[in-house]
Amino acid sequence: MPEAILSVKDMEKTYAGGVHAVRGISFDVMEGESVAIIGSSGSGKSTVLRCINRLIEPTKGVVRLKGEQINTPAAGINEVRSRIGMVFQSFELFAHLKVLDNITLGLIHVRRMSREEANEEAKNVLDRVDMLDRIDAYPGNLSGGQKQRVAIARALAMKPEVMLFDEPTSALDPELIGSVLETIRGLADEGMTMVVVTHEISFARDVADRVIYLDEGVVAEEGPSSIIDDPKTERMRRFLSSIND
Ligand SMILES: Nc1ncnc2c1ncn2[C@@H]1O[C@H](COP(=O)(O)OP(=O)(O)OP(=O)(O)O)[C@@H](O)[C@H]1O
Ligand SMILES: [Mg+2]
Helix, strand or coil, rough: CEEEEEEEEEEEECCCCEEEEEEEEEEECCCHHHHHHEEECCCCCHHHHHHCCCCCCCCEEEEEECEEECCCCCCCCCHHHHHEEEEECCCCCCCCCCCHHHHHHHHHCCCCHHHHHHHHHEEEEEEEEECHCCCCCCCCCCCCCHHHHHHHHHHHHCCCEEEECCCCCCCCCCCCHHHHHHHHHHHHHHCCCCEEEEECCCHHHHHCCCCEEEEEEEEEEEEEEHCCCCCCHHHHHHHHHHHCC
């Protein structure tokens, strides 16, 4: 049995206000696998991703990366964040820095690369997301989809072992969604291990190896992406028809 790269075991999260957002979730992600997490608003999808890369701490449970527990004080938070790349709904690029410098910043300050090495790596990742021709642009002069591809490149530059995407296309105008999904699909095809929270059901069906359906903080269904066309539970069936409307 191959070992999981990312393993979430019995994760629970109760927020300070008392909301029990995640109620005992376990799943494994194998090397090269792409897993889509789907579910209604408030079902706990973002909470799970945020607990994985320690933007917040789970109330209970264990998160392992290559067998090593990462949700402990002993595991350095910066190291965890450089091993797990995360791309959010909004792009969070530095507006005053060119595309190139948005990418080299972390390489120079966290990875301790020289300026030359960092520039090389930035060109390499910008090419992968098809943004090399905008290397000297400022984020304000890019479309939302282009900004999001730069954000993906910035995460890739750190050579993460796993990438987490939290609704990477939900803030985009409809005509810009396709290019970002194509970029993510390309990474999946190259064998990047990833967990993608998405409302794009066709993306989950076509790109993901596996789908996890969250409902009220638990994994209500899980299986190959074919479960999207044949859900076992009435809740998942209703959820799918609600987003197809
Ligand atoms: N910082 C917070 N403090 C208190 N409650 C929170 C906080 N963040 C999220 N919640 C609550 O936890 C539950 C799960 O939220 P979460 O953001 O994980 O859902 P989601 O599945 O990502 O939803 P969406 O599809 O709308 O992004 C919700 O009831 C939400 O209101
Ligand atoms: Mg969310």
